[in-house]
Amino acid sequence: MTGQAESQAWSSLKGAAALAAPPLAERKRRTFDWRLLLGFLLPVLIALLWEAAVHFGIAQGRLVPPPSRIVATLLALSETGELWTHVWATLWRVIVGFVIGAAAGIVFGALSGSIRTARYLLDPTLQALRAIPSIAWVPLFILWLGIFEASKVALIAVGVFFPVYLGIAGAILSVDRKLVEVGHVFRLSRLKLARRILLPAVLPEALIALRSGLGLGFMFVVAAEFMGASEGLGYLLVDGQQMGKPDQILAAIIAFALLGKIADSLLVYGTRPLVRWQDTVRERL
Amino acid sequence: MLNLEHLSKIYADGTRALSDINLSVHEGEIVALIGGSGCGKTTLLRLIAGLDRASAGAIRLDDEPLSGPHPAIGIVFQEPRLLPWLTVFDNIAFGLDGVSAAERKGRVHHALEKIGLVEHADRWPRDLSGGQQQRVAIARAFVTNPKVLLLDEPFSALDAFTRASLHEHLLGLWEETRPTVVLVTHDVQEAVTLADRAIVMQPKPGRIFDELSLSLARPRDKTGLPFESSVRRVLTALDQSLNTPHKQPQREKDRQAAALWW
Numbered sequence: 056m057t058g059q060a061e062s063q064a065w066s067s068l069k070g071a072a073a074l075a076a077p078p079l080a081e082r083k084r085r086t087f088d089w090r091l092l093l094g095f096l097l098p099v100l101i102a103l104l105w106e107a108a109v110h111f112g113i114a115q116g117r118l119v120p121p122p123s124r125i126v127a128t129l130l131a132l133s134e135t136g137e138l139w140t141h142v143w144a145t146l147w148r149v150i151v152g153f154v155i156g157a158a159a160g161i162v163f164g165a166l167s168g169s170i171r172t173a174r175y176l177l178d179p180t181l182q183a184l185r186a187i188p189s190i191a192w193v194p195l196f197i198l199w200l201g202i203f204e205a206s207k208v209a210l211i212a213v214g215v216f217f218p219v220y221l222g223i224a225g226a227i228l229s230v231d232r233k234l235v236e237v238g239h240v241f242r243l244s245r246l247k248l249a250r251r252i253l254l255p256a257v258l259p260e261a262l263i264a265l266r267s268g269l270g271l272g273f274m275f276v277v278a279a280e281f282m283g284a285s286e287g288l289g290y291l292l293v294d295g296q297q298m299g300k301p302d303q304i305l306a307a308i309i310a311f312a313l314l315g316k317i318a319d320s321l322l323v324y325g326t327r328p329l330v331r332w333q334d335t336v337r338e339r340l
Numbered sequence: 341m342l343n344l345e346h347l348s349k350i351y352a353d354g355t356r357a358l359s360d361i362n363l364s365v366h367e368g369e370i371v372a373l374i375g376g377s378g379c380g381k382t383t384l385l386r387l388i389a390g391l392d393r394a395s396a397g398a399i400r401l402d403d404e405p406l407s408g409p410h411p412a413i414g415i416v417f418q419e420p421r422l423l424p425w426l427t428v429f430d431n432i433a434f435g436l437d438g439v440s441a442a443e444r445k446g447r448v449h450h451a452l453e454k455i456g457l458v459e460h461a462d463r464w465p466r467d468l469s470g471g472q473q474q475r476v477a478i479a480r481a482f483v484t485n486p487k488v489l490l491l492d493e494p495f496s497a498l499d500a501f502t503r504a505s506l507h508e509h510l511l512g513l514w515e516e517t518r519p520t521v522v523l524v525t526h527d528v529q530e531a532v533t534l535a536d537r538a539i540v541m542q543p544k545p546g547r548i549f550d551e552l553s554l555s556l557a558r559p560r561d562k563t564g565l566p567f568e569s570s571v572r573r574v575l576t577a578l579d580q581s582l583n584t585p586h587k588q589p590q591r592e593k594d595r596q597a598a599a600l601w602w
């Protein structure tokens with residue numbers, strides 16, 4: 056920079072201030088992107104083709120029922136109220152298992168993330184347990200807890216626990232030291248530091264951990280219901296297989312997909328206000 | 341009065357970051373710490389702020405020995421270090437914990453006015469420019485009315501225009517309560533613009549090489565001759581501290597060097 060330009064810069068402080076404070080950038084209203092609908096094209100096309108193939112007798116449709124029959128089965132199941140019994144049974148198991156597993160994961164993750172001694176104490180054992188495929192616990196859980204709800208919920212809780220534990224501990228360990236120092240400068244107590252800096256800082260990663268925990272919860276509820284249940288969407292699956300009702304199996308699968316998606320979306324949208332401040336690309340995804 | 345007595349810092353890995361620093365800064369004085377990279381400027385501020393412990397020596401604020409962060413000492417880091425989950429308003433209010441809601445509002449609002457960001461009070465830090473973020477960080481430190489304010493190259497990442505306007509904002513805030521300021525800078529112009537005294541430091545181990553008084557009247561005319569000669573004096577001291585002989589001082593070259601010294 057030359058001396059002349061510089062003295063101009065110094066003398067036009069007003070202009071400099073204006074430069075430093077650009078007017079509020081107006082957020083562009085997001086318009087609906089029609090390409091999003093492209094995702095529906097393939098499944099709908101395949102469904103229509105299959106429907107037509109069965110309708111015109113090209114395919115038999117006994118083992119792979121046409122969409123109309125699956126929908127009819129779903130409607131029939133929901134009219135008798137049977138579907139809702141099963142949905143509710145499954146949902147209840149997932150919720151209880153998720154709450155227990157997530158709570159334990161948060162507590163242990165927080166301990167092992169924030170207290171070094173606790174980490175040396177807990178982490179090796181938990182990592183070793185993590186190496187065991189969760190389904191391998193099933194026989195033990197049945198022996199210990201019986202074949203009813205308790206063993207199912209326990210399996211789901213175990214499945215939810217590990218991703219939440221890992222996510223929370225990792226999130227706490229990766230909190231920016233620089234932000235923690237801001238807390239030190241203002242002499243926050245340990246408790247206030249945790250509440251005002253650590254907690255908000257780990258929130259985004261913690262929510263991601265909860266999300267993957269929830270996904271695993273739905274995975275394990277199926278396994279749990281396979282091991283003997285009289286109700287639940289998993290029971291519908293087993294029943295459909297034993298009774299030779301592929302339409303019931305597919306109906307249950309669709310119910311699972313919807314249920315999982317709805318639960319996940321509730322978690323994401325319910326917690327969105329908490330992480331609105333985040334400066335990430337997710338907003339644009 | 342801020343007193344540093346025989347202050348030394350040796351890091352765990354054996355780095356002698358500071359050795360026998362003696363410095364007195366009296367109330368309301370603005371002192372600029374200037375020196376090459378790695379001569380312990382940040383270390384010195386961190387010791388005063390209580391974020392690190394000295395290996396030897398003492399720091400006193402009005403004869404009270406300091407150990408750990410002190411309510412009367414504020415710091416602005418090289419990066420804004422705003423809390424991304426708090427709005428601009430809440431970031432500035434972060435240190436006002438024991439203050440009533442009404443007073444907090446008044447004080448933050450006043451600070452926002454001073455830094456010219458009133459209309460940005462409810463935005464997230466991510467939506468601010470770098471210069472705006474740094475202003476918020478300065479306001480956050482000022483709003484608790486510290487007796488001593490430590491600034492670690494707060495403007496070094498900004499362009500000359502923004503820096504000039506931030507100097508104005510800083511002096512505007514300083515005028516109100518006249519805290520003692522210790523400012524680390526790489527920029528000789530900045531030191532002469534803001535400080536009453538320049539402390540030139542030398543590395544390996546970090547120590548004070550020279551002190552220069554910059555007693556120009558405020559507000560300072562950055563185009564005047566006294567300003568120029570002060571800049572030249574600081575540059576000369578800096579050059580000596582780096583053991584590179586100063587050749588044929590040429591006005592224009594000096595000015596460029598001043599602006600681009602780092």
Ligand SMILES: Nc1ncnc2c1ncn2[C@@H]1O[C@H](COP(=O)(O)OP(=O)(O)OP(=O)(O)O)[C@@H](O)[C@H]1O
Nearest residue numbers: 351352353355357376377378379380381382383384
């Ligand atoms: N945490 C640390 N552990 C070990 N050595 C460190 C640590 N922090 C700084 N140092 C060393 O101490 C010396 C002084 O560092 P410091 O950050 O105080 O320099 P500085 O004057 O602020 O430099 P700059 O102008 O580049 O910011 C350097 O040699 C640096 O490598």
Ligand SMILES: [Mg+2]
Nearest residue numbers: 381382383492
């Ligand atoms: Mg530094």
